[in-house]
Amino acid sequence: xxxxPKSLKSSAAEQSILKWAGITRSSSLTLMVLLGLVLSTGLxxxxxxxxxxxxxxxxxVLKDEANELDVEWGQLLxxxxxxxxxxxxxxxxxxxxxxxxPEITNIVMVKND
Numbered sequence: 001x002x003x004x005p006k007s008l009k010s011s012a013a014e015q016s017i018l019k020w021a022g023i024t025r026s027s028s029l030t031l032m033v034l035l036g037l038v039l040s041t042g043l044x045x046x047x048x049x050x051x052x053x054x055x056x057x058x059x060x061v062l063k064d065e066a067n068e069l070d071v072e073w074g075q076l077l078x079x080x081x082x083x084x085x086x087x088x089x090x091x092x093x094x095x096x097x098x099x100x101x102p103e104i105t106n107i108v109m110v111k112n113d
Contacts (some may be wrong), residue, residue: 023029066106 013055018024018029023032
């Protein structure tokens with residue numbers, strides 16, 4: 001297979017680009033490839049670290065929200081227990097002290113003038 005003048009020109013152009021870049025030996029080419037791999041790996045590490053920081057910040061926000069919800073839950077439980085006290089007091093008054101609600105006719109309103 002004979003090389004055509006066009007392929008000779010492209011081959012010469014490739015060689016001149018490689019020579020301009022300082023890649024005239026295979027060891028230089030290997031070093032350039034390794035340099036590219038190191039740079040791409042470094043950029044990947046930077047991107048992963050950035051994503052991890054944002055994820056950690058989102059996690060902290062969710063933990064704060066969970067703590068606020070726990071506090072609210074505790075307040076609601078306390079409120080519920082105070083509402084249940086009235087029924088318990090009334091039950092004890094009826095059972096132990098034999099108290100009863102008076103008839104409307106037996107209720108006397110007192111005025112303070």
